[in-house]
Amino acid sequence: MLSEQERKKQLKEIKKENQRRYREYNKNKRKKVERSIYETKLKDENNLLEIDNLHTYFYTDLGTVRAVDGVSFNIPKGKTIGVVGESGCGKSVTSLSVMRLLQEPQGQIASGELRFALRDGRTINLAKAPINEMEHVRGNEISMIFQEPMTTLNPVFTIGKQISEVLALHTKLTKQELINKTYELIDMVGIPNPERIYRMYPHELSGGMRQRIVIAMALACDPQLIIADEPTTALDVTIQAQILDLMRNLKDKIAASIMLITHDLGVVAEMADEVVVMYAGRIIEQGTTMDIFKNPLHPYTIGLMKSRPNMIGPDEKLYSIPGNVPSPVNLPDHCYFKNRCESCIAKCSSKYPELISVSPTHKVACYRYVKEA
Ligand SMILES: Nc1ncnc2c1ncn2[C@@H]1O[C@H](COP(=O)(O)OP(=O)(O)O)[C@@H](O)[C@H]1O
Ligand SMILES: [Mg+2]
Numbered sequence: 001m002l003s004e005q006e007r008k009k010q011l012k013e014i015k016k017e018n019q020r021r022y023r024e025y026n027k028n029k030r031k032k033v034e035r036s037i038y039e040t041k042l043k044d045e046n047n048l049l050e051i052d053n054l055h056t057y058f059y060t061d062l063g064t065v066r067a068v069d070g071v072s073f074n075i076p077k078g079k080t081i082g083v084v085g086e087s088g089c090g091k092s093v094t095s096l097s098v099m100r101l102l103q104e105p106q107g108q109i110a111s112g113e114l115r116f117a118l119r120d121g122r123t124i125n126l127a128k129a130p131i132n133e134m135e136h137v138r139g140n141e142i143s144m145i146f147q148e149p150m151t152t153l154n155p156v157f158t159i160g161k162q163i164s165e166v167l168a169l170h171t172k173l174t175k176q177e178l179i180n181k182t183y184e185l186i187d188m189v190g191i192p193n194p195e196r197i198y199r200m201y202p203h204e205l206s207g208g209m210r211q212r213i214v215i216a217m218a219l220a221c222d223p224q225l226i227i228a229d230e231p232t233t234a235l236d237v238t239i240q241a242q243i244l245d246l247m248r249n250l251k252d253k254i255a256a257s258i259m260l261i262t263h264d265l266g267v268v269a270e271m272a273d274e275v276v277v278m279y280a281g282r283i284i285e286q287g288t289t290m291d292i293f294k295n296p297l298h299p300y301t302i303g304l305m306k307s308r309p310n311m312i313g314p315d316e317k318l319y320s321i322p323g324n325v326p327s328p329v330n331l332p333d334h335c336y337f338k339n340r341c342e343s344c345i346a347k348c349s350s351k352y353p354e355l356i357s358v359s360p361t362h363k364v365a366c367y368r369y370v371k372e373a
Helices: 004-030 091-099 131-140 159-170 175-188 194-198 207-219 237-253 265-269 289-294 299-306
Strands: 047-060 063-076 080-084 107-117 123-125 142-145 225-229 257-262 274-279 282-288
Touching: 004 047, 004 063, 047 091, 047 257, 063 091, 063 107, 063 257, 063 274, 063 282, 080 091, 080 265, 091 107, 091 131, 091 142, 091 225, 091 257, 131 142, 131 159, 142 207, 159 175, 159 194, 159 207, 175 194, 175 207, 207 225, 207 237, 237 257, 257 265, 265 289, 274 289, 274 299, 282 289, 282 299
Parallel strands: 080 257, 080 274, 142 225, 225 257
Antiparallel strands: 047 063, 047 107, 107 123, 274 282
């Protein structure tokens, strides 16, 4: 334990450091961003988005929160990538970094590149792109579906007005075309009688219907990437299954890539092509959906797998991984999962394990899979 005096000194240092970060942020914000700073090239032309060593930190009164700390993965064109992990692992912060919707200046992308292939043929680093580029990207190129539909829908406007407004913003359709296209979108997300729904207000719809409308809005401008952050978490179990069905159907109809964020491995099993497992701001395992489900390696992934409700028999108790995700302030030097892990070996007390390849598609960060030289 720190003495009162030491604690005060520490808080003072944190405050000083934060102020330095905020000053730097404000200074950079005023500068014009030259194209050469943010225009870049993809490492692989098959990708739509390349997240490369992303570090996103929050500079808080308690110290620096390393919410995302060195995350790298690609979203190939037309593919669905599942991002899984318990609450607090940095999934949402990863997606908010891509959209540049972090609470700035407390939250900042400290380092890393987010290379995104725009429709016009250019590739830009979203981490460095100026506001006007980001305003074009949001909605036109990337759209988001959040957990709670009421946070996206405006309670005072009709459903029709809200969808057609998105369309009007991104297309040059006439008034009648806007209405027709809105009907088409409502129909596409599986809601019957679009003419009636068009005139309704969000509160007149059920939670499942509202989430369908949010999905319609996300599709409205035909984005290249859809980020769905826990799209079914706020819904009843039966409705969850319907929304997942809808998303699976849409996935085959539209050309967009999907980044599907969830704490529920079951959700990604049927939709994702590849899976990224996050733990305390880092990737601890990644691979094809087959790799992760048929051959989970990291004790954390195995734990997540065991804690799925449909994995148990009638008399068994639901498994839950003991302990909690560690606080992202002052993380230890060893593996972050060590204190919760049931299969530790001596090496687990040494430095944080690197992500190693166990097959061309499958990677894991765990000492149990490091072969002795
Ligand atoms: N605005 C914020 N200020 C400080 N810490 C934050 C903020 N937003 C998120 N965090 C922290 O970042 C970590 C990752 O959060 P998040 O990405 O929301 O997790 P999840 O995987 O549940 O989506 C958490 O420890 C959270 O407390
Ligand atoms: Mg989240």
